[in-house]
Amino acid sequence: MGSHFVEENMEGLIRLCPANHIPLTPLSFMERAAFVYRKNIALIQENISYSWEELHERCVKLASALSQLGGVTHGHVVAAVSPNVPALYELHFSVPMAGAVLSALNTKLDAATLAQILQQLEAKVIFVHTGFIELVLQALVTLQEKDKPYLLVLIHDSSNVKELPVSSVPPKILDYQTLLDMGQPNFKIVYPKNEFDPISINFTSGSTGMPKGVVYSHRAVYLNAIADIFRYEMSKSPVFLWTVDMFRCNGWCLPWTVAALGGTNICLGEIDGKEILESIYLHNVTHFCGAPMMLPKIADAIGTNQPLLPNNVNVTVAGVLPPPDIMTKLEKLGFSISHAYGMSEALGPMISMPRKSQDDFSNSNEDANVKIREGIHNIMMEQVDVKDPESMQSVPADGKTIGEIMFRGNAVMLGYLKDPSRTEEAFEGEWYRTKDLGIKYPNGYIKLKDRVVDVIKSGGEIISTLEIEGVLIRHPMVLEAAVVARPDDVLGETPCAFVKLKEGCFVTDEEIIKFCEDKLQDYMVPKAVIFGDLPLNSSGKIQKFILRAKTKALKLCLPL
Template sequence: MKSNIPLLITISDSDTVASDIMDYEALLLKPPTGFEIRWPLDECDPISLNYTSGTTSRPKGVIYSHRGAYLNTISTLLAHDICTMPVLLWTVPMFHCNGWCLAWGMAAQGGVNICIRNVTAKAIFDNIALHKVTHLGGAPTVLNIVINSPLTERKPLPGKIVFFTGGAPPPSKVLSEMEKLGFQVNHLYGLTETYGPATTCTWRPEWETLPVEEKVKLKALQGLHNISIEEVDIKDPITMKSVPNDGRTMGEVMFRGNAVMSGYYKDPAATKAVMKDGWLRSGDLGVKHPIGYIQLKDRSKDIIISGGENISTIEVESVIYSHPAVLEAAVVARPDDYWGETPCAFVKLKDGFSVGEKEIIKFCREKLPHYMAPRSVVFSELPKTSTGKIQKFVLREKAKALGSLSKKGMSKL
């Protein structure tokens, strides 16, 4: 009887490999013959099942099709000028949106994949120098690791290196520090439901002459949709009318096009809710600028409503990140008997720095309207998903447990 046992390739970490085991290099020299590609019967058949990152505590299975994966891969390659024979350092997990579809993209372009066990500044700089890396990426937390690395771990960049960032809006301070180190930061935006990157902050040549402060503000925009997406828009979720391009009127970010998921695995109710009216509803709130570029303001569940005023946690976090002692920051709503909610900041300081709650609040009040500044600051480690995103639902529970700053019927300024 013919065996259906698949070929197993074992790569040993030791210096000696058993003679009866074929390692990767040997396989390349003598590949199996007679291999037959099994093409899908329908391009809309599923190719993979990817789970959302779990920032809401309930990850959902997102079904990818062959068609969507192919188109998003090509779209990502074109949007970021990923030419033939690139060298990618895998600081984005391959399990996350199939590595933003670059697991397929690197194969398409004959690229070299450099894999590391742990994402550390030393590993990043060592591998860039050793393998002449051309591309790498990750959430802003990975950028943070790079810019706050000790000088002893840094090495000169061998040439132009493109750093993709997405998953959360990067603070302007982080972007400017990355540029100073010599990285070209390309800002992406998308969801697991859009196969990863769906928009790019397409850089305009005329922006090169602007002051650094203006350049990083523009770089932080989520930008324009990629070619695999038919359209991205900011809409009123009730009326489904597009908001004006005034950079002020908020609405929900919505997508439609070929690179939108087939649906949630075994969850038709959730699929119907998120795909209502023919648009994928992101749950992100944003504005559209006169130049047509979109900008995120917050997740709809993260927006803080304090005394009737809407507070964007992204804007507050960006200011906190600009404090020289701050390594990481996240802002969530803390229930309040008088204001309804107040901003509560969770902050991780850089090694060797010691600042207090009052200093962080004072720093924010100097740069923001007083109602937007945090009313309380907690210094701690920030919980993250396996893809490096901060788990705000965990922080919201911690803020809730702190109780109200104000007593009913009075304000406490």
């Protein structure tokens, strides 16, 4: 037998031979979709639509052009700075088809941070949407001083995203369609020789500092895309509305999931409530995902005599949920809302379950408890637990004992780009350590309490800032809220609330405190309230380290 065969100890068995082992890669999903669903609509944006057959050919040609013009090959990085347009979806397949690694970057980054990330990536090619060309050129000024050549490819689209006038686009930048036309449809796709080869690099939100490059493998992405089918209760040929950014964990791996199911991708111009609702009715959307902040926008767009949705629409959001009245309004219209928890290192959400399953953590209804256990123990996440970070023993499932949420499984990152020490720290003890605190209930439900760095330790009590924020956001005049620890000479730390009010609203700090007193235990009630805008990072997350510094600088002397 050839040297590529590996003999198994048990007589007559062979493992890892070409007949029984092909490296897992989501590229196979596109190949299958082009064969099985060839004439079905794969992607729509306004007046543009492609079948799976057409989309497959475009991806192959783009991979061919990248290999020829850009010299892109195995292990090279291709970056993209773009909103959710068809080109960015195509890059999720065409870049790995060329053997390269895709890094879709946050369009909300400032130029300095983008420059640091591009320097770390050493990308061979950068695809940039016309709406963000000035940002990218500004970031490249520093890098060009170091004589690093970059091939820029400009993405145009027909959406409502603001584009630059043609005259303002610098010369010597290649147009996306021009590059595509250079490719050959008979290009031989470069499949990974090892399924652990990198396929993408996603950067964390950088809520506590410089974003970290999280590297995904072909294998993990393939398995997580399959897990998404269960996680979001998808079936054959879903209609997926792109409200989650593709630069966030590769759109939670859903570009590949939709291909695996032969579904239809709907790209939007602007993400607002009115357009989301219109798209749902127009295209019979079945699923969409993203940040909870879009739910109030949809609720506000609902008219007085709004007809019920054409079909049940599954929505999954990750983050702090809006007030219950908004959720109820959406559910009455026909939305089924699930709440997810995850992170970049887990390729997006790793826990997802219907919102209503979380209403009663001591639920004795076995059907509800099965939903909870399914949500926690996903088919590709082997173990999720709450552990004592020192002893690594599981905490009691009593709904009270706090520990660190940890997990292990087949849908986990390879590690942090060019940062082996952080990678080793993250995987210490053979579990991924989230640095999130949580509790576990008897029915298996795990509830996030807080980040380790955010929790407040006050007079022997451990206070969850998330719980206080959940109360604050229910105040009818509060738009956004964040709670951090305020140094205290007696208790060590006490809660300090930062509140942004809705436009045109006014409320005093005493009224906010009284509102909390009616809903929280005494030790959890904020002892100080500060009004104003909240500092956000490029992902829209509140930068609590800035607020903590502010509490110290202000030296508040409000009464306890």
